[in-house]
Amino acid sequence: MILIIAACGDSNTSKPIASSDRSQRMPSYDSMPGTDTTLNFEESTEGTLPGGWSAPTGKWSIVTDENNKVLKQTAVNSGGYFNICVNNNLAYQNFQLQVKLKAVSGRGDQGGGLVWRYLDKDNYYIVRANPLEKNVVLYKVENGKRKDLPLVGKGRTYGMDAPMESGKWHNLGVNVQGNTYAVSFDGKHLYDVTDNTFTKKGLIGVWTKADAVTLFDEIQVSIK
Numbered sequence: 001m002i003l004i005i006a007a008c009g010d011s012n013t014s015k016p017i018a019s020s021d022r023s024q025r026m027p028s029y030d031s032m033p034g035t036d037t038t039l040n041f042e043e044s045t046e047g048t049l050p051g052g053w054s055a056p057t058g059k060w061s062i063v064t065d066e067n068n069k070v071l072k073q074t075a076v077n078s079g080g081y082f083n084i085c086v087n088n089n090l091a092y093q094n095f096q097l098q099v100k101l102k103a104v105s106g107r108g109d110q111g112g113g114l115v116w117r118y119l120d121k122d123n124y125y126i127v128r129a130n131p132l133e134k135n136v137v138l139y140k141v142e143n144g145k146r147k148d149l150p151l152v153g154k155g156r157t158y159g160m161d162a163p164m165e166s167g168k169w170h171n172l173g174v175n176v177q178g179n180t181y182a183v184s185f186d187g188k189h190l191y192d193v194t195d196n197t198f199t200k201k202g203l204i205g206v207w208t209k210a211d212a213v214t215l216f217d218e219i220q221v222s223i224k
Contacts, residue, residue, distance in 0.1 A: 039220070048062060059073065094177050095116075095223050101216050103130075103164070106132075117203075122141065123142055125195075126139050136162040162186075173220075179195060
């Protein structure tokens with residue numbers, strides 16, 4: 001397996017995590033043995049987008065949290081507005097992806113997720129974790145319309161329950177292979193989804209909905 005590492009600023013040097021809440025590295029997903037290299041924002045400039053990233057929607061910038069530089073979504077939107085930030089240099093078809101995220105605030109929505117096979121702001125896959133709903137759901141956004149996808153062997157259940165808490169760091173992951181997407185939360189495999197809407201490679205990124213103010217850090221990308 002070849003690990004692809006992309007700096008989110010001018011360097012991809014990792015900085016030790018500072019607080020007890022962030023004292024351990026992101027746990028490896030079951031199908032990612034030995035993968036512990038992360039992407040971080042330590043060399044990025046506070047108050048700006050990291051190098052190589054763009055924000056088609058929402059308001060995103062680097063902030064300092066617990067002595068670490070992280071990417072934050074700060075726009076307070078409403079309803080079905082999706083806030084998206086993508087890395088313009090990383091386009092994949094099959095890969096494994098993880099992110100550390102912390103829900104800060106939001107009355108209508110909280111939390112956020114990972115975007116992959118992103119073609120434009122109206123066409124991509126997204127898996128998100130929400131501490132208000134206590135679940136992790138995988139959707140496709142096609143022509144601007146979001147639709148949750150059924151789980152393999154379980155049907156349309158609106159994702160699966162997961163104990164996400166506001167104000168704490170959690171790990172969200174997806175293993176993308178062909179038309180199958182295996183979702184993990186805090187290192188535990190939750191479920192698989194199959195779908196053939198977007199089959200070609202696309203960009204990866206992060207996502208929140210409406211008024212969800214969320215922090216993102218330590219992104220892992222690996223390619224077989």
